[in-house]
Amino acid sequence: MKRLLFVVFLLLIHPQVKAQQVFTIGGVVKDATGKPLALATVFIDGSKRVTATNDQGEYKFAGLEPGTYQLVVNMIGFYSVKQTVNVKNQPVVLNLSLKEKDEQLKEVMISFDPHRAAYLALFIKNFLGTTENAAGCEILNTEILKFKENKKANTLDATSDDFLIIINQKLGYKIKYLLRKFSYNRMSTVASYDGELIFENIDGSDQEQSEWVANRKKAYKGSLMQYMRALFVNKTVDKNFATYELRGTQPVLVDVNTFIKQIDSNFISFAFKNPLYIRYDTLAHQLYQQQDFRFTQKMGNDGTLLRLYLKRATIDKKGSYVDFRSFLVKGYWGGKRIGDHLPFEYQE
Secondary structure: OHHHHHHHHHHHHOOOOOOOOOEEEEEEEEEOOOOEOOOOEEEEOOEOOEEEOOOOOEEEEEEEOOEEEEEEEEOOOEOOEEEEEEEOOOOEEOOEEEOEOOOOOOOOOOOOOOOHHHHHHHHHHHHHOOOHHHHOEEEOOHHHOEEEEEOOOOEEEEEOOOOEEEEEOOOOEEEEEEEEEEEEEOOOOEEEEEEEEEEEEOOOOHHHHHHHHHHHHHHHOOOHHHHHHHHHOOOOOOOOEEEEEEEOOEEEEOOHHHHEEEOOOOEEEEOOOOOEEEEEOOOHHHHHHOOOOEOOOOOOOOEEEEEEOOOOEEEEOOOOEOOOOOEEEEEOOOOOOHHHOOOOOOOO
């Protein structure tokens, strides 16, 4: 009994023995005239966190651990707003203003587009992806997509005025995606898109729930999210990642921890000069133990080329990085589309 009391006493007096602190992000959403906007959708990009403003335009997210969050506000008739928020050691008050769209009613000519089916098929392939998980996805409201063929640039562009609603039957999620832009270059066959998304669990039988758990675990293994989280705790090799530095034409196995600096308990800095090539390899431990730092296999689709755009990237424990421009990603991770995405709430 005395030992138990002593342990409790230590927990009470020791300043470092405490639970993870959590904080709030909140504020007011107004229009350009300063009038509060009610029922505006406010969400944290890539998460399950979504709410609506009240009659006073107020919103609030509670229980947030320190880290980087992308806060998005959307409302019909207004331009959406996206703001990066860094939560460190105190609540964040973020008031936002939405600009009303200056849209005049135009006469709309409804006609059959003989190319729409082909446009839609190309969009689905490059937006959802071509993996098994992507094949289990369905966009419920494709009618809101607007396509534009740019023959001079040889590109196909797509936009939408509202959320695309996607059901992922492989991973068990309903996804609402606010598409900002999509462009497919027919010459290079490269597609790029930008937007924000919200996740919601869908209902299913016990068997479906079990399958979703297994499929999510499989999607997470070897993912960019897992790698960034492993970087934060210095466990990339333990998580079966082998990291190579491209020195000229010769990839060399490196200890990626030498590129990491601890900023504080919530953030790390990741800085490197030469591009990195990263592979998910169950023999990663063996490669490092043998000290054979030469790359012996041809670089292929099983790995990812990672270039640093900025001087350094700041990463939090969720695997999020502060500036979306931090990296250029090509290869395996670059080929992962919406069909393989997981919310940042996901845990192994």
